[in-house]
Amino acid sequence: MLPTSKIELDSGECPVASPFNDGVWWDDRQRIFKMWYHAGWMRGTAYAESNDGLHWERPDLGIVPGSNLVLPMREGYLRDGGCVWLDSFTPNSNERFKMFQFYRLPDGSESGEIYTSADGVHWNFETKTGLLGDNSTFFYNPFIEKWVYSIRTHKLQDSPTSLNVRTRLYREHSNFVKGATWDVNEPVMWSWSDHLDHPDGNIGDDPQLYDLNAAPYESLMIGLFSIFYGPDNQVAQRRGVPKINDLQVGFSRDGFHWDRTSREAFIPSERTKGSWDRAYIHASGGVCLVVGDELFFYYGAWSGESPNLKGGSMGRHSRANAMYAGGATGLAVLRRDGFASLTAGNTGGELTTKAVSFSGNSLFVNCDTSAGQLKVEILDSENNPISPFIQDNCFPISVDSTKQLVSWKETSDISALRGKQVRFKMHLVNGEIYSFWVSQSQSGESNGYVAAGGPEYRGSIDTGG
Numbered sequence: 001m002l003p004t005s006k007i008e009l010d011s012g013e014c015p016v017a018s019p020f021n022d023g024v025w026w027d028d029r030q031r032i033f034k035m036w037y038h039a040g041w042m043r044g045t046a047y048a049e050s051n052d053g054l055h056w057e058r059p060d061l062g063i064v065p066g067s068n069l070v071l072p073m074r075e076g077y078l079r080d081g082g083c084v085w086l087d088s089f090t091p092n093s094n095e096r097f098k099m100f101q102f103y104r105l106p107d108g109s110e111s112g113e114i115y116t117s118a119d120g121v122h123w124n125f126e127t128k129t130g131l132l133g134d135n136s137t138f139f140y141n142p143f144i145e146k147w148v149y150s151i152r153t154h155k156l157q158d159s160p161t162s163l164n165v166r167t168r169l170y171r172e173h174s175n176f177v178k179g180a181t182w183d184v185n186e187p188v189m190w191s192w193s194d195h196l197d198h199p200d201g202n203i204g205d206d207p208q209l210y211d212l213n214a215a216p217y218e219s220l221m222i223g224l225f226s227i228f229y230g231p232d233n234q235v236a237q238r239r240g241v242p243k244i245n246d247l248q249v250g251f252s253r254d255g256f257h258w259d260r261t262s263r264e265a266f267i268p269s270e271r272t273k274g275s276w277d278r279a280y281i282h283a284s285g286g287v288c289l290v291v292g293d294e295l296f297f298y299y300g301a302w303s304g305e306s307p308n309l310k311g312g313s314m315g316r317h318s319r320a321n322a323m324y325a326g327g328a329t330g331l332a333v334l335r336r337d338g339f340a341s342l343t344a345g346n347t348g349g350e351l352t353t354k355a356v357s358f359s360g361n362s363l364f365v366n367c368d369t370s371a372g373q374l375k376v377e378i379l380d381s382e383n384n385p386i387s388p389f390i391q392d393n394c395f396p397i398s399v400d401s402t403k404q405l406v407s408w409k410e411t412s413d414i415s416a417l418r419g420k421q422v423r424f425k426m427h428l429v430n431g432e433i434y435s436f437w438v439s440q441s442q443s444g445e446s447n448g449y450v451a452a453g454g455p456e457y458r459g460s461i462d463t464g465g
Contacts, residue, residue, distance in 0.1 A: 007044060171188075
């Protein structure tokens with residue numbers, strides 16, 4: 001999605017129509033995709049909707065006449081980052097949608113603001129936040145039933161006097177609104193870049209953690225870490241070029257401690273002049289949506305191309321420089337559960353899980369064995385095969401499917417093993433395994449979380465996919 005409206009085009013200075021975190025969600029009540037995004041650089045928060053997640057409409061909402069803005073524009077207020085969350089668990093329908101906005105005020109101060117809404121269009125101001133920096137966000141962690149504020153700060157844990165190093169503070173609370181009003185010492189140091197984040201070879205600056213968004217997916221939290229490689233703001237401003245951010249992916253069981261085994265870019269900046277996604281990549285609130293067999297990741301990207309601003313020339317305010325021009329919305333698509341896989345070639349391979357217990361009755365796998373095969377057997381806690389769930393009885397799986405039932409000659413019902421400590425042993429030849437789970441039924445629902453939702457789901461949990 002590119003800037004097209006009057007507000008988005010920003011009088012030719014810094015055109016932007018892009019999630020600056022903000023949010024993209026599936027609303028299961030109205031059965032449409034909904035997007036909140038940054039419209040025109042630091043101008044306002046706009047709303048768009050779609051039936052398929054690909055073609056977007058900008059409705060005239062009447063809040064700002066002739067536009068799709070969801071909040072009135074206030075003289076001298078510069079809208080920076082923001083985040084929107086569709087809360088499918090709240091009993092209060094008036095707070096089904098939740099929003100954070102960061103503003104730069106006319107007097108030079110800064111402020112975070114919290115809003116709630118019944119429909120995602122008409123918003124009620126709730127409170128100002130505690131002290132925080134721009135590009136702060138929030139998310140809900142259902143595993144601990146807490147709202148988490150991901151707070152931008154500028155210091156390192158081991159070097160409290162070191163400023164201008166972007167890091168994150170953590171604040172959790174069971175109540176979204178009450179949790180927003182923290183004292184300065186309440187948030188705790190949380191996350192930052194480290195020695196495994198290597199500089200960009202063409203820039204040379206030490207990487208920094210620009211922001212961190214997260215959402216529940218299946219049995220864990222997915223985090224998108226925006227790693228900033230430079231150049232420094234002053235350098236980018238002088239040159240009129242956008243800053244380089246890549247999105248990396250991390251995983252967590254508790255939402256606080258993260259596994260960032262891979263430091264490769266999950267959604268990279270193109271780094272090429274003239275590319276719409278040259279730089280400054282930002283995740284969207286909700287992280288991703290489950291659409292059929294795929295995950296949709298919407299993100300913001302900047303080209304640094306301005307019709308009117310060249311090089312380091314400035315626009316109407318000190319932030320309106322070509323470095324922030326050309327914001328657009330992109331979509332990255334991934335196989336469902338396709339973050340990583342276990343792979344075997346012609347000689348085959350085996351995987352035995354740790355001892356687990358389950359409450360379902362049907363084993364499913366997400367695999368691509370179209371050029372090979374997969375067989376599964378079930379072992380007891382002492383690694384002894386349990387009849388009839390042995391390798392020789394398993395029907396070979398030779399498919400490319402994100403949801404494939406495992407069956408043995410006598411049965412596919414494993415409910416007799418409920419509550420027992422067992423291991424799954426997988427025998428793989430020429431294929432990849434992405435995930436496995438035990439479902440309550442042969443329809444294959446996982447009963448796990450589905451991040452920002454999707455057309456097949458009611459709410460945020462896979463209870464019928």
